[in-house]
Amino acid sequence: MYSEKVMDHFQNPRNVGEIENASGTGTVGNAKCGDIMRIYLDIDENQIIQDVKFKTFGCGAAVATSSMATELVKGKSIQEAMKITNKAVMEALDGLPPVKVHCSLLAEEAIHAALWDYAQKNQIEIAGLEKPKSDISEEEEEEEY
Ligand code: FES
Secondary structure: OOOHHHHHHHHOOOOEOOOOOOOEEEEEEEOOOOOEEEEEEEEOOOOEEEEEEEEEEOOHHHHHHHHHHHHHHOOOEHHHHHOOOHHHHHHHOOOOOHHHHHHHHHHHHHHHHHHHHHHHHHOOOOOOOOOOOOEEOHHHHHHHO
């Protein structure tokens, strides 16, 4: 049911933890299952994501997608990070079972929420970034798929 990459990232998740005095943090919940994810970003003065950590109180697919998402945004500029969608994360994991697709939205939304927090703190605007929702509702998922 799960690809080897999903199993690998679930069993050995990368970048688990917290960043003290993070440049931005974002927490989102999935209204469907109640699972929660928090992302911490360390962003330097050139707007490059130097470090990223996450904590997930969620299912295996949420852990694996967060782990992969943190790997994908690390070292990237904030504009590049904005382009990393849940679809890109799923592709990097060789896919997820359809019932688990909603789990991958947590990582994307949490990264956006952390970028929003960073933008607020630094009074900047990030192109394409919208105010994050604290809960991902089913309605919004259906819009995406
Ligand atoms: Fe909740 Fe996967 S079942 S995030």
